[in-house]
Amino acid sequence: MKKEASQDSLINLILPLALILGLVLLLSLNVEAGGQSRETTPLETWLKVIVGYLAAGTEIAAAVVIGGAVIRGISTYLRLLFSRSKQHFDATEAIRLQLGRVLALGLEFTVASDILRTAVAPTRQDILNLGAIVLLRTLLNYFLEREIQQGEQRRSSEPELDRSIR
Template structure:
C-alpha cells in the first residue's frame, strides 16, 4: 500500500515536469519553410474552408459551455452567499467542483478545435504548434482533474458524516 502511494506521488511529480519540459521544447523549435512552396488543390482549399467552419463551431461550443457554467456558478454562489445555511463552505466547494468539471469539458472542446484546424494539409510548424497547444491544455486539464478528485475525496467523508448523524 505504501509503495503505491510513493509511486503515485512520484508520478504526480514527474508527469507535470515532463509535460512542462516537452512544452518548452516544442515552443523552442521553429521550423522554417514547412510547406509554403507547395501547391494547393481546389479540394484542399474547400476542405480547409469546411474544417475552418467546424473548428469555429467547436470554439463557439467551448465558449458557450464555459460561459454558461460561469454564469451558473456565479448564480449558485450568490444564492449560497445570501442564504442562511451553515454549510456555506461545503456548498461553495460543490460549486467550485462543478465549475472545474465544466472547465475540463471546455478544454476538451478547445483541443478538438485545434486538432480540426491542423487536420487538412498541416505544415511541420502547424504540427509543432498543435503539439505545444495540446500539451499545454493537457497539462491544465491534468491539474484541474487532480484538483477535482481531491475536492471530491474531501467532500466524500463529510457527506458520510452527515448521513451518519441523521
C-alpha cells in the same frame, strides 16, 4: 502500501514535469519551410474553409459551455450568499467542483478545435504548434482533474466526520 503511495506520488511529480519539459522543447523548435511554396488544389481550399467553420463552431461550443457554467455558478453562489444557510462552505466547494468539470470539458473542446484547424495539409510548424498547444492544455487538464479528485475526496470524507462528531 507505503511503496504504492510513494510510487503514486513519484508518478504525480514526474508526469507534470515531463509534460512541461515536452512543452518547452516543442516551443523551442522552429521549423521553417525554407521558401518552398506548395500549390493548393481547389478541394484542399474547400476543405480548409469547411474545417475552418467546424473549428469555429467548436470554439463557440467551448465558449457556450464554459460561459453557461460560469453564469450558473455565479447565480448559485449569489442565491447561497443571500440565503441563511449554514452550509456555505460545502456549497461553494460543490460549485467549484462543478465549474472545474465544465472547464475540463471546455478544454477538450478547444483541443478538438485546434486539431481541426491543423487537419488539412499541415506544415511541420503547424504540427509542432499543435503539439505544444495540446501539451499545454493536457497539462492544465491534468492539474484540474487532480484538483477535482481531491475536492471530491474531501467532500466524501466530510460527512463521515460530521457523523462521528454527532
